[in-house]
Amino acid sequence: MATGAVTAPRPQASDRARRAATERSRGENRLGWKLVAPAVVMMLLVTAYPMFRALYLSLYKYRLTAPEDREFVGLNNYLAVLTDSLWWIDVGNTVFIMVVTVAVELVIGFAFAMVMHRLIFARGIVRTSILIPYGIITVVSAFAWQFAFSLNNGFVNGWLPLVGDDFNWFGSKWPALFAICVSEIWKTTPFMSLLLLAGLSQISEDMLEAAKVDGATWWQRLWKVIIPNMRAAIMVAVLFRALDAFRIFDNIYVMTRGAQGTESASFLTYRQVIEQFELGIGSALSVLLFLSVMLIAFLLVKLFKVDLAAARQEG
């Protein structure tokens, strides 16, 4: 009532202007949604809907080879997965690969970024080379490293000093995981280094110069000036790579097929659905995989306090 009393005596001209403004913003709103709608629908069509369907199917005992026998089992599929040591071994492998690859990539990627940042010659060549591992098909990278480590055709045993010529890298778990990590690290370090390079180029030269004048050593400048100032870039790079590494599938499929206990959570899910036709259990695994990724993303964002939307939106 009170507000009505206040607005009523306003002059008509401003009222009309305001109406025009809201009309305009409403139009802009409508146009905005019309333009983003196709993309949003397309993105959700293949993700949200199947995810809900996985949620639904995960409550059933459902083998694709015997669709008539489908029966409701409640949370039994989840129970079966979570009480099976295989799931935990696979999750352990996946987390191991994620932590190792991201840590190594961060160090090497940072070193590469520092070199590229300071480089005054051959910039085009470096940029081209660094994009080759990024662009190469993951399956090809996996083959290249599988052959490099292989007993029959690989040069690695011959080149490494402490390794015997007859050492079978794919014969036991940890060496096989090592080979998998090498392929993953080789292929994705360039991406990491480019993101870090972009962060590095944001740091003002004046600040570094000032630190130098004040007598800061190279090491001090690195830890007190450079790294704190590119926190955002490091966080974005780590978050993206960590979630990407958690989904590891291609390298494992090609290099070991999950043999010697090298399976990842993604590979287990794939195997249940596509090879075993266990859609019920497979769907439960899908949901668990999805929840794991959400959890990791949540933990990383909380841990690093990154405002991702802001980091992305600023552009």
Added chain:
Amino acid sequence: MRTKVGQGIGLVLILLWCLFPVAWILSLSFKSVEEAAAGSPQFLPKDPTLDTYQVVLQDADFQRALINSFGISLIATTLSVILATLAAYAIARLDFTGKRVVLSIALAIAMFPVVSLVGPLFDQWRVLGLFDTWPGLIIPYMSFTLPLAIWTLSAFFREIPWEMEQAAQVDGATAWQAFRKVIVPLAAPGVFTAAILTFFFAWNDFVFGISLTSTTDARPVPAQLAFFVGPDQFNAPTSTLAAASMMVTVPIIIIVLLFQRKIVAGLTSGAVKG
């Protein structure tokens, strides 16, 4: 002087890191099938041959996979970039509620564990008749490349001086002329970059490629490589596989050589401010 030497060493290390495994596949592809089967742990081939390439080129399944991969990736890229251009324009230029929601959806999908979709899609695609067809792969490729394309494009579009469009119209250009002569040339590099990154993604995909196809009707190159047996079923086709790998890597190297500057700009746009 010292910094120059340091730079030189760094440069060599980066080049070694990036190119050495490629050199290894190249070298392996020149080994004859017999040499690889007998076991040849040395880096270089004893007796270089191009036979492996001939075998690959004559492999009908591989040819078909190349066609599938190029076709599917190109169509998915084109459609994805069109949708992303519309969305990115809205995000960069218009003020509408829910902009953050759209960006968050894109972000969530970029992080989505793709394997968790394999089960439900496998089931649905068979019902819908999309299993083992081109559209069956084009649709998921579009969904998963849209986030990347939207970010890249909205970052590019934000940099465009849109006032120039009005300026051109004030100078007497029609709306269409202003759009075509002013905006299109400014926006084209961004669109092109988004297209390259999208194409890389589709070209690289393996999870959907092996799960949603069962024959050479739609099977893309990475999946075909994983199933490659070669003409001699009793010996692992190591060197032939290396030749096939080289052949699918060459297009990537050419694209990278031609457009390295644009790709780097696209990859890092929006990741950090600037």
